[in-house]
Amino acid sequence: MELETFAPHSKILDISSESNEACGRHAVRSRDPKTNAVVCTCKTGYTTTGSGSNVACPDSCTVSNGACDQNAVCSHDAKTNAVVCTCKTGYTNTGSGSNVVCTDSCTVNNGACDRNAVCSHDAKTNAVVCTCKTGYTNT
Structure with a gap:
């Protein structure tokens, strides 16, 4: 009881x-x-x-993704078993400390692409792809 x-x-x-x-x-x-x-x-x-x-x-990861961002993967620290949130490919952590916020990488500093490139995502892996704008070449 x-x-x-x-x-x-x-x-x-x-x-x-x-x-x-x-x-x-x-x-x-x-x-x-x-x-x-x-x-x-x-x-x-x-x-x-x-x-x-x-x-x-x-397991906390089976309950609401361990309270991780919807664009994060929930796992556990090997030593403490605490929940660890890791942004999926194509997303960047824009949070602070233990508050993981996964934002589309292309919206954060153009995905680390050059200013003369367009940021996009690979259709299969979602990895960032930088494509030179018209009139520019990759050097």
Whole structure:
């Protein structure tokens, strides 16, 4: 029976079992110091979903792309398992710090193309393609 929900990645269960089964393999089990109820906290890289006694900790990347930009790929840091957002090919991170904002590379400094070139994207890979404007050649 769930008593109370607190913090975005935690739940309190009123159970007497000392096993971690009630929390699941992607959660850490502890006890609330005031109530002695079991507290399940999702591990880094996992997100609390569900409600009541049906709370789970799925991989954060499977829930709304890990809160990454729609033009980013969600993955996990190899050491900490924290979510890492990486812009897809053809997009540039214009955010700051951990706030990854993926913007079409051609709209950011002409995709690093010369001022006498037109920025576009490869149809298959979406990589930036620089094409010289009429009257100019690639040197």
